[in-house]
Amino acid sequence: MGRGLFLDIVDPWINWDWLSPHLPLILSALQDHITLTAIAVVGGLVISLPLGVFARQFVAARNPVLTVSGILYTIPSLALFSFLVPYTGLSGLTAEIGLISYTVLILVRNVLVGLEAVPPDVLDAADGMGYRPLARLLTVELPLALPAIFAGVRIATVTTIGLVSITALIGIGGLGQLIYRGQIENFHTPLVVGVVLSIALAFVADLSLAGVQRLVVPWSRSA
Amino acid sequence: MAFLSKVAAWFADPANWTGSSGIPTRLVEHLQISGESVAIAGVIALPIGILLGHYGRFGALALNVSNVGRALPSFGILVIAFQIFGLGDLPVILALTALAIPPMVTNSYVAMREVDPDIKEAAKGMGYRELAQLLQVELPLAVPLVMAGIRTSAVQVVATATLAAIIAGGGLGRYIIDGYGQQIYTEVFAGAVLVALLALATEVSLAGLERALVPRGIRLLRAPTAHRATTVKSA
Amino acid sequence: MNWKLRSAYLAVSIALAVAIGACGSTSTPATAKGTITVGGFAFSEGSVLAELYGQALQRDGYTVNFKLNLGNREVVAPALKSGQIDMYVGYAATDLEFYNNGAGEATGDAVATTAKLNSHLSSLNLVALTPSNTVDQNAFAVTKATADKYSLSKLSDLSAVASQFVLGAGPECKTRPFCLPGLESTYGLHFKDFKTLDTDGPLTRAALKSGAIQIGLVFSSDADLNSLGLVVLQDDKHLEAADNVVPILRTAVATDDAKTVLNNVSAKLTTADLVQMNAQVELLHQDADAVTKVWLQQHGF
Numbered sequence: 001m002g003r004g005l006f007l008d009i010v011d012p013w014i015n016w017d018w019l020s021p022h023l024p025l026i027l028s029a030l031q032d033h034i035t036l037t038a039i040a041v042v043g044g045l046v047i048s049l050p051l052g053v054f055a056r057q058f059v060a061a062r063n064p065v066l067t068v069s070g071i072l073y074t075i076p077s078l079a080l081f082s083f084l085v086p087y088t089g090l091s092g093l094t095a096e097i098g099l100i101s102y103t104v105l106i107l108v109r110n111v112l113v114g115l116e117a118v119p120p121d122v123l124d125a126a127d128g129m130g131y132r133p134l135a136r137l138l139t140v141e142l143p144l145a146l147p148a149i150f151a152g153v154r155i156a157t158v159t160t161i162g163l164v165s166i167t168a169l170i171g172i173g174g175l176g177q178l179i180y181r182g183q184i185e186n187f188h189t190p191l192v193v194g195v196v197l198s199i200a201l202a203f204v205a206d207l208s209l210a211g212v213q214r215l216v217v218p219w220s221r222s223a
Numbered sequence: 224m225a226f227l228s229k230v231a232a233w234f235a236d237p238a239n240w241t242g243s244s245g246i247p248t249r250l251v252e253h254l255q256i257s258g259e260s261v262a263i264a265g266v267i268a269l270p271i272g273i274l275l276g277h278y279g280r281f282g283a284l285a286l287n288v289s290n291v292g293r294a295l296p297s298f299g300i301l302v303i304a305f306q307i308f309g310l311g312d313l314p315v316i317l318a319l320t321a322l323a324i325p326p327m328v329t330n331s332y333v334a335m336r337e338v339d340p341d342i343k344e345a346a347k348g349m350g351y352r353e354l355a356q357l358l359q360v361e362l363p364l365a366v367p368l369v370m371a372g373i374r375t376s377a378v379q380v381v382a383t384a385t386l387a388a389i390i391a392g393g394g395l396g397r398y399i400i401d402g403y404g405q406q407i408y409t410e411v412f413a414g415a416v417l418v419a420l421l422a423l424a425t426e427v428s429l430a431g432l433e434r435a436l437v438p439r440g441i442r443l444l445r446a447p448t449a450h451r452a453t454t455v456k457s458a
Numbered sequence: 459m460n461w462k463l464r465s466a467y468l469a470v471s472i473a474l475a476v477a478i479g480a481c482g483s484t485s486t487p488a489t490a491k492g493t494i495t496v497g498g499f500a501f502s503e504g505s506v507l508a509e510l511y512g513q514a515l516q517r518d519g520y521t522v523n524f525k526l527n528l529g530n531r532e533v534v535a536p537a538l539k540s541g542q543i544d545m546y547v548g549y550a551a552t553d554l555e556f557y558n559n560g561a562g563e564a565t566g567d568a569v570a571t572t573a574k575l576n577s578h579l580s581s582l583n584l585v586a587l588t589p590s591n592t593v594d595q596n597a598f599a600v601t602k603a604t605a606d607k608y609s610l611s612k613l614s615d616l617s618a619v620a621s622q623f624v625l626g627a628g629p630e631c632k633t634r635p636f637c638l639p640g641l642e643s644t645y646g647l648h649f650k651d652f653k654t655l656d657t658d659g660p661l662t663r664a665a666l667k668s669g670a671i672q673i674g675l676v677f678s679s680d681a682d683l684n685s686l687g688l689v690v691l692q693d694d695k696h697l698e699a700a701d702n703v704v705p706i707l708r709t710a711v712a713t714d715d716a717k718t719v720l721n722n723v724s725a726k727l728t729t730a731d732l733v734q735m736n737a738q739v740e741l742l743h744q745d746a747d748a749v750t751k752v753w754l755q756q757h758g759f
Contacts, residue, residue, distance in 0.1 A: 011743065018743075089537060090528055090533070090542055091542065168527070169529075171525055171528040171529070171537075180500075184527055184659055184660075185502050185739060185740065185743065186660040186740070187743045189743075
């Protein structure tokens, strides 16, 4: 049992009686969290695949893309979300613009590194066999880049699951709503539930993606 | 553009460089909580990772602890730390230390495992006792990857220390949170710029430290380092 | 198959099950009376008031979306102006001084204050309804030990010791007329420092307890002050004004029917009721929506 800081009323870390009547609330928060994460990762992939291919094609773009993405990555997400609020409001759109920015920064790097890891001999062989550039990209280079891309997707997913909670401070939040409510009302149970579920979700997502990776690219070394 | 000149004006304003909410004060606060967290985490994580890697034990644990670390939601951890420990630096440092430990354990474990077994054999053959072998042969070879782990942790801690302001902590995050609470976006932007600069400075200076620590012979041995794998962002 | 693959499949199945469950979302169908989005401030009374007025509209047949814990007025007011939310429950004097940029028009007369508020709101296509008799003003609290040590019972007693005291509140306190600037001009108090904490939340209470601050902003309708050993200093020079609870809406949703319902709530709500509901949420950790539902049932909504 956890004693509240300074109240005589004991506030246990988990009040089990609170859980079952609030299951719809908890599941709704979890559902929002999953949706926000999924949109961010898929959206990030959709943007970073062409961007990574572009940076691969134009060698001059490579270092600027990597450097700029590395710098932008260090911008604290709370600052980015706060900054977007006057333009896109306290909305899921604001959250997604911020979240997708970070997934793109992660994924473009991994797409690029993955494409660069394709052995030049394989590229030569493909050219020799008569593959046109687009076909070569889609059927040779990208599949061979999949291990690195998958590693990026896993990192992007786990990162996003953590960042979604921060959006509670701009009125969105998923499981972060439970955490924020726990703080505002000095109430432990929703706080603990939010944190535990967030950790569990990250684990399940990471393991699932590892499983899918094993099925799709069985030749890759497990990350 | 007008906005950027307002931000420049914010930086130029001497009032923002003095007092308890001035840039130097906040910078020092930020460095202090970040530095203490990384140091404490290092004291705990490095011996564990190095020894586990040296003996080759509990590899799965050492590798998976970083999965656990990545899964911790920084916002939630900080709020829980406040609920347990109240205000001040202690809850912030504990939360940041928890986030800093996993990358250091994993990287130092992998660093020790990757030391060429032939070299270890040769050392044993030359008569090195175990502790001497660890300190004089294996560790120098492991330094680059160990330093990569420290660098990863340090940059992540510097970025996440921004959130300390949510539990009334100090540091550069105060500009972001207080600025948003008063809808003064020049302050939010300035805070973001300062944190990004500090994170980059941390990365660069630790890279420099690594270069200084890696013996010249080993630096020549290694191929140019590939881009470090992307790290998890927790703030 | 090996255990690693097995656990990977198990994880995928769990993930799929959760995702499928997530897809089966139930959204309430919009009713004939339309949808209203109610925003709430980021303190527990904010949730109570948002739920109270919002559920009254729900029981009258509106579809209500709740967006709670959005932040302070600096964050919530722009959301109302831009139409992201349709309504929030404000406090007459503080809202007046917010929308008139601190012009100092608020008085102790709730009706006059609200009328002045509406004169500023109309150009924004917003309207404030009839103010309730329920009042929640800013209040400044010290620990009992501090009050005893310095013989403090009212705010003017602070003039001797203010320079040794640190004031703690949310970030907006630095610019709000009923907060720091008001203490300086009405009482002549100049504090040693200002510490940004939260708006009437656990950070402020913890800071008072730990001595990080000596005086903190709380609300006059807080229910937990006694149990925390906190003493509110009396506002003897009447810095605070008519902070009567008043819903503020976009004119687009301010139909006669909606206004009737909301004014009905305001008419029946009392400060004692609000404090009671705050006690249930702050001390007993009951849900804001549950305690307001009980109140609405008891008062014929």
